[in-house]
Amino acid sequence: MASAACCRAPILRRPSRHYQWYWNYRQDDRKEEEWMKYINIDNEIIEDAYNEQKDEVEIDGGIMINLKQQIQYQKVDLSEQCVIKRVLLEERVGRNVHPQEERFSQTIVVSTTTPIDGQRDLPRRDADTHAASIEKYDLISDDVQTSHMTRSLHWIFSSVLGNKPATESENKNKERNDAIEHAIQKVLSVDKTQTGMQWMRSGYFSSGYELSELRSKNKTIANVVQEAAEGILKEGEAVGKLCQAQHLAQQLMKVKHYGEDIQVKYFKGIQCPSEIGDTFVNVYTKDSFWYKLLNGVLRHPKTASYDQLKTLGPFCFLLHSYLKNISTTDILRVYRGILLTTDEERKSFMDKHVRFLSFNSTTANRELAEIYGNTLLIIDLDTKFNAMQDCQVGASISHLSNFPEEEEYLLWTGACFEFVKYEYDDQKHKHIIYLKSSEANNNLFS
The missing domain is CATH 3.30.720.50 (Signal recognition particle alu RNA binding heterodimer, srp9/1)
Incomplete structure (x- = not known):
């Protein structure tokens, strides 16, 4: 009770x-x-x-x-x-509305490779052989005890190898299928902690936590909320923000009981209770050390530690999961102002495909986004690749935020985009980069 x-x-x-x-x-x-x-x-x-x-x-x-x-x-x-x-x-009279500068304007770190998207330029292969292709993707692991995840892994490895050539012989086809089966069986024998770390350092933080800390552990959502609160306390004490950490952790613990009877089913997605999900979103939007520390680690996954996977992973996992639960399709365009000081930084957003590594705050209000930075990202979300699926990348959270006037649309980690075009606004002295949601989001693990 x-x-x-x-x-x-x-x-x-x-x-x-x-x-x-x-x-x-x-x-x-x-x-x-x-x-x-x-x-x-x-x-x-x-x-x-x-x-x-x-x-x-x-x-x-x-x-x-x-x-x-x-x-x-x-x-x-x-x-x-x-x-x-x-x-x-x-x-108060004359209260000005400005988005939180750090959360709405900090440079976005992008990756120009998405290992599970087989319909685009993949990382350069060491050799044009099936074995080399599979070795580069040994990090892809899952609990393939279920037929659903077995099919998912088969799709991933098939994408890595490319579509079957129309002229491929029966022997070559068999070699191809054998290579895929070998890769699937190989990931079964990989230590789950090691596999989780590999996923995390490849920019899939939530999935890394899920692989490492949730597989075969029969945890409830309440258990994960408890871990998230403990992670905040540990990280807060380490950076001299224990008072803030205690306050944030207390908010999570007040809603923990809503998840007591809800089992976390490994890699099947969760329906996070709104009382828990709303609180996680609200905690994230507070002007505190927490969102800064969380995104700082997410932006540089290759240097993240196993301790950070355990302290940051639970919060990241539940926030990410809840954003997917409440994902929004009625907002067709969002904006983000950022400061890019070099042409090289700007060009990183102009590759054919980019993936945002951290949670990123955007707004449906262009005027707010233009307050900060010298570069405006205009992101088209109204992109459908078939009659049934939208390429969702985030959710509108203004009704849950500590700052509802910011009209915030929060992009979840690992969101993929395609470059559309670049312009320069002479009147506003601002670079404008147009992006659109990528088809890769339909199949993306995070």
Whole structure:
């Protein structure tokens, strides 16, 4: 039975969204322009303490907030104080809406190869032989005990080898099929941790976690939520953000019970309860250390460690899974502003095919995207490759975000795109790169 703490109102409906806390070093001059806002997550921590009628609360940096005396001070130096105040958001005049600069404008790291997409340029092969082709894709592994995944692996390896030539002899066809079968059997004998690491370092972080930590372990969604909370705490302590980490982990633990009876079926997809999924999205959008650390690792998978697979993987897996549950097809075009300082960086988006390695925030509002950076990505999502399937790459999360005015559309990890064209806007002095959702997304593992 759920505890009273678990049954508290979801975080999106809590009053903390309606108040902003400010601090001011100059106690003798309280003009509006002198007041500095606490960042989103610190504001939430302070507001929660205020609503719980606490006298004091700590935020990261060794900073204590005395709610009775309305002052802020350093734990190690009581003389270093400043005044604080609480303001109802609706009372503020002239509030400007700007997307979070770091989350909406940080450079996107792309990969120009997608191993499972056989209909495009694959990584260069060592030799024109079946064996060499298969060896380059030994990283592709799965629990092929099910017929569904056996067929999926067969499709992957067939794609790597290319379509069967019309003139191929019966012997060559047999060699080809034998090579595929050999590759499928070979992945069965690979250690699951090693295989998960290979997937992760190839840019498929969620699948790496699934292979390494979920296969044959009979975990529930609640177990994964618990692991995600523990991962946040461990990483937060390591980077000196334990207060933020404790606050974020607490939000996850409040909804953990919704997944207690839901088994995670390995590589069959999950239907994540909305109470859990909504909370994961909301936690991701907070202006905290967490989304920065998470995407920092996702953008550089080759340097990721097994410890990071275990601490970041659970959150990445459930967020990714839920975005697929609520994937959106009614938004036809999204935008992302980025700062690209070299032609080489810009050209990386102009290859025939690109894959985004991390979660990436975009917006349905072009004006918001144009605020930052010297390059605007215009991404066409209205691309259908047959009568039944859309090439979905993300979901609209504005209704779940801490910043709904940003009209955010969140791209999940591993989303694939095709380059369309490049323009330069002389009036706005901005590079414009047009991309469209790729057919590879129909078959993409992540």
